[in-house]
Amino acid sequence: MTTPMSLTASLSPAERAAYGRNARKRASRSCHGWFEPGQERFDPVEVVEHQSATRVPELVPLRYGRMLESPFRFYRGAAAIMAADFGQLPNTGLTVQLCGDAHPLNFRLLASPERHLVFDINDFDETLAGPFEWDVKRLAAGFAIAARANGFSVAEQNRAVRECVRAYRTRMRRFAGLRVLDVWYAQDDADRLRDLLDSSVSKRARRRAAEAAARARTRTHLRAFAELTRVTAEGRRITPDPPLVTPLRDLLADPSEDGREKELRTVLEGYARTLSSEHRHLLRRYRLVDMARKVVGVGSVGTRCWILLLLGRDDDDPLLLQAKEAQESVLAAHTGGGRYDNQGRRVVSGQRLLQTTSDIFLGWTHVAGLDGRGRDFYVRQLQDWKGIARPDTMDPGLLRLFGHLCGASLARAHARSGDPVALAAYLGGGDRFDRALAEFAQTYADQNERDFEALGSAARSGRIRVGDPRP
Template sequence: MTTPTAFTASLPPAERAAYGRKARERAPRSCHGWYEAGQRRDDPVGLLERQSGERVPALVPIRYGRMLESPFRFYRGAAAVMAADLAPLPSSGLQVQLCGDAHPMNFRLLASPERRLVFDINDFDETLPGPFEWDVKRLAAGFVIAARANGFSAKEQNRTVRACVRAYRERMREFAGMPALDIWYAQDDADHVGQLLAAEAEEEAGHRLRDAAAKARTRTHSRAFAKLTRVTAEGRRIAPDPPLITPLGDLLADPSEARREEELRSLVNGYARTLQPERRHLLRHYRLVDMARKVVGVGSVGTRCWVLLLLGRDDDDPLLLQAKEASESVLAPHTGGERHDNQGRRVVTGQRLIQTTSDIFLGWTHVTGLDGKGRDFYVRQLWDWKGIARPETMGPGLLSLFARLCGACLARAHARSGDPVALAAYLGGGDRFDRALAEFAQSYADQNERDHEALAAACRSDRITAARL
C-alpha cells in the first residue's frame, strides 16, 4: 500500500504549507459547499443491487430491511452511493488513507492491547487512499442526518456540523506543528475525553461517558462467550439464532454446504500465517471447536461473516474471532489507485495505518469457496471493550460534543497517513471550510432522504424484497 504522503513528506515545512495553499487553486474551500445530483447520476437502488449480487442471497432482504428503517440507517448502508456522488466533485488532491465510511456510528470506545479505553474509528472495510475531504464530508452529512432524526432545527443541525469540522481543522493545525513521532503516538483515551467534557462543564456528557466506559469494559470476550454459546453434549458450541446466527452444523444439513467445514478450517490456517510470530504462538494455545455464520451491521449484511469459537485449556478459556469477507472498496472505482492482491490485507493495512491501536489478533486470509470463487477475509476478535455511541439518544448539546470528538479523531487518523502541514495550510485558520461543509451536509442529507425513498419505492413495487429483522 502506497503511503499518501510520499510526495510531500520529504519537503521542508514551508514548502509543504505552500503545497497545501496551492491546492486551493484547484479546489477553493468554498467549492466544498456545493452538491447537486447530476443528470447522469447512478441509480442508487441499482448500485445497491449490484453490491447485493456478490452477497449471500438469503441475507440480502435483511440488508434492505435494515436500510429502510430510517434515512440514517439507509446512509449507513449506502457508502457506495456516496462514493459515486463524491467522485465528480472538485478535489483538493491532498491524499490521506481514508476510512472510507466515516459516519458517526463508526467512532467508538475500544480497548488497546494495554487494556486502556481509547476513542477511535472502528470500521475500515472501505479504506483506501483518497482526497481527505471525502471522509470529512461523509462524517458531516452523517451528523445532519442524525440530527434530523432527532428532530433538531436547521440551526442546531448546522451547529453540530460546524463543531465537527472546526474540531477537525483546529486539531490538524495542532498536528502541523508536532514531530512525526508525537503524531503517531497521539491517542484519545477515555481520560482525555473526560477532561474535554469537564472543560465544557457538560455534566450530562460526563455522566454518559462514564456509563459508556463502564459498559464498554463489560463487553469482553468472556461476556460474548456467555451470550453467544451454550453447553451441548459435545461441549460448548455457538447458540443458534437464525437467520442472524446460523451454526455451521445447521448449514451442513444442506448438501450444498457439505465442504464448508474444510473451507473454514483452511481460513483459520491461512489467517494464522499473517499474524506476528508471538501472536501466532498465542493462537496455537487454542483449538477451533465451532463456527457460525453471522449477520452484522447494516451495509455489511449479506457479506460472508463467520464467528469462530476457539477454546484453550478448557471451556473457561475461550477466544471468539470474527472472519469477515473483504470486497473491493467502494472507493476503488473512483480513485484510479492501486489494486490489491488481497482485500483483507488492504483492510488490515489501512486500519493499522490510521487507527492508534489495533486488535492483537487482526489478520487476513484468502479462501477458495465451494463455488470455486476465491474470497478474501480479515479476522479480528469479536467484542473487546467496545462502547457504541447512540446519536439518536443525544440532545443538541451532547451531539455537538460528540461531533467534536469525531472530528478531532478523524484529524488524528488523517495526520498519521497524510501531510498535516499541507492539510492545515489548505484548511486555514478561518471558518470558510467549516461553513462550506455545513452547506454540503444539508444538501447531501436531502439527497439521502430522496435515495431512502427510492429504496422504499423499489420495495413497494417488488423490485427488491426486504425483511425486517
C-alpha cells in the same frame, strides 16, 4: 493518486504548507459546500443491487429491510452511493488513508492491547487512499442526518456539523506543529476524554460519557462468550439465533454447504500465517471447537461473516474471532489506484495505519470457495471493550460533543498517513471550510432522503424483496 507525504517528505515545513495552500486552486474550500446532482445521476437502487449480487442471497432482503428502517439507517448502508457522488466532484488531491465509511456509528470506544479504553474508528471495510475531504464530508453529512432523525432544528443540525468539522480542522493544525513520532503516538484514551469533558460540557454530558465508558468496559470478549455460547453435551458451542447467528452444524444440513467446515478451517490456517510470530504462538494455545455464520451491521449484511469459537485451557477460556469477507472498496472505482492482491490485506493495512492501536489478532487470508470463487477475509477479535454511541438518540448538546470527538479522532487518523502540515495549510485558521461542509451536509442529507425514498419505491414495486430487519 499520489500520497502527499511521498511528495512533501523532503520539503521544508514552509514548502509543505505552500503545497497545501496551492491545493485550493484545484478545489477551493468554499467549493466543498456545493452538491447538485444532475438529471444524469446514476440510479442509487442500481448501485445497491450491484453490491447485493455478490452477497449471500437469502440475507440480501434483510439488508434492504435494515436500510429501509430510516434515512439514518439507509445512510449506513449507502457508502457506495456516496462514493459514486464523490467521484463526480472536484477534489483537493491531498491524499490520506481514508476510512472510507466515516459515518458517526463507526467511531466508538475500543480496548487497546495494553487494556486501555480508547476512542477510535472501528470499521475499515472500505479503507483506501483518497482525498481527505471525502471522509470529512461523509462524517459531516452523517451528523446532519442523525440530527434530523432526532428532530433538531436546522440551526441545531448545523451546529453539530460545524463543531465536528471545526474539531477536525483545529486538531489538524495542532498536529502540523508536532514532531512526526508525537503525531504517530497520539491517541484518544478514555481518561483524556474525561479531562476534555470536565472543562467543556455540562454535568449531565460528563455523567453520560462516564456511563458509556463504564458500559464499554463490560462489553468484553467474556461477555460476548456468555451471550453467544451455551454448554451442550459436546461441550461449549455457539447458540443458534437464525438468521442472525446460524451455527455451521445447522448450515451443513443443506447439501450445498457440504465442505464448508473444511473451507473455514482453511480460513483459520491461512490467517494464522499473517500474524507476527509471537501472536501465532499465542493462537496455537487455542483449539477450534465451533463456527457460525453471523449477520453484522447494515451495509455489510449479506457479506460472508463467520464467528470462530476457540478454547484454551478449558471451556471457560475462550477466544472469539470474527472472519469477515473483504470485497473491493467502494472507493476503488473513483480513485484510479490502490489495487490490492488481497482485499483482506487492504482492510488490515488500512486499519493499522489509521488506528493508534489495533487488535493483536488482526490478520487476513484468501480462500478458494466451494462455488469456484476465491474470497478474501480479514479476521479480528469479536467484541473486546466496544462502546457504541447512538447519535440518533442524543440531545443537541451531546451530539455536538460527540461530533467534536469524532472530528478530532478523524484528524488524528488522517495525520498518521497524510501530511498534517499541508492539510492544515489548506484548511486555514478561519471557518470557511467548516461553513462549506455544513452547507454540503444539509444538501446531501436531502439527497440521502431522496435515495431512501427510491429504495422504498423499489420495495413497493417488487423490484427488490425486503426482509424483517429484526427477525
